[in-house]
Amino acid sequence: MMTHLLCSLALALAAEPGGDLSAHWPLYQDCLDASGNRHHGANRGVTFENGWAVFDGRSSHVEVAPDSIPMGTNDFTLSAWIQTDDQGTDVPGDILGKFDPTTRRGFNLLVQNFAGVTSSQSNWGNVLFGIDWGSEPIWTDRGLPGNAAWVAALTVFQGSLFAGTYEPGPEGRGEVYRFLGGGDWEDCGNPDGSNSVLSLAVYQGRLHAGTGRYRPGGSALPDSPNQTPGGHVFRYEG
Incomplete structure (x- = not known):
């Protein structure tokens, strides 16, 4: 089991650098939004220890109403302080995600590990960010180098x-x-x-x-x- 300690999470959606803060969850002792925008989170099994929010790596999470922070088309910034187990054997998992499977629009910030296979050991513990706006990928064929298989x-x-x-x-x-x-x-x-x-x-x-x-x-x-x-x-x- 992988344990996550999350002490603060901030989200800024802005058209220009230095724009207004949209949400800030300090997660010291509750899941309330400190930005003044009232995007409060619902506690789903999270505990608090010494000013940290502790997630069990399985089911505990903080849920924010999906329509409370609308997706836009401008640049945005995510910031989080986290700590994970040093010797965790499970997938670390999500930090923040907002995704609509019907329209296939949203984003995801997470920590991921990649176990080695056959002849290589990949980097362990990677911070990944993904975004999908419902568009189909477009690839251009750049040809076959020689007789490569x-x-x-x-x-x-x-x-x-x-x-x-x-x-x-x-x-x-x-x-x-x-x-x-x-x-x-x-x-x-x-x-x-x-x-x-x-x-x-x-x-x-x-x-x-x-x-x-x-x-x-x-x-x-x-x-x-x-x-x-x-x-x-x-x-x-x-």
Whole structure:
């Protein structure tokens, strides 16, 4: 179980920086709005200890009437002081959310963790913010780099977008590509003959690539006949 301690939460909706405060819940000993706008919250299982609001990480929350603070189209600011368990094993969860599933409009501020899978450990404990205004996403196809079956890495170096790939087949080698625009990619080569360039990073102003041997059978794809192990870091010399 994950325990949250929340000592203060403020919401400002304004057309210009420095606009009026819309709501402020200090959460010292109750769920009342201190902004003067009377957006008081209803206590749903929250307890108070030493000036903190304590949430059990399961069902306790503060509920504010959904129509009391209308959604607008201007910039807004959220501010919160929180503390979570150091060794929590559960999903930390939401800090503040307002969402209408019918119109698919609203926002969400939360703390999230991402457990590692197979070969990597993601960052643990991330503050995330999401907003949805009921619009459908629009994507533009930027083409296929080489014969890639998987684009494993992307980074920006000297103003250009670079991609690292896994490429299948007997002659398949992971390549580094530079985006030229439209759907065109320039092949910048394979560092060591392995079937994948798994990571790209800029360090001290230079582009670096990490290689490896990807086993696509774990993704229900035919295994690669390329047995070159990889496992090296290379610096791009142009």
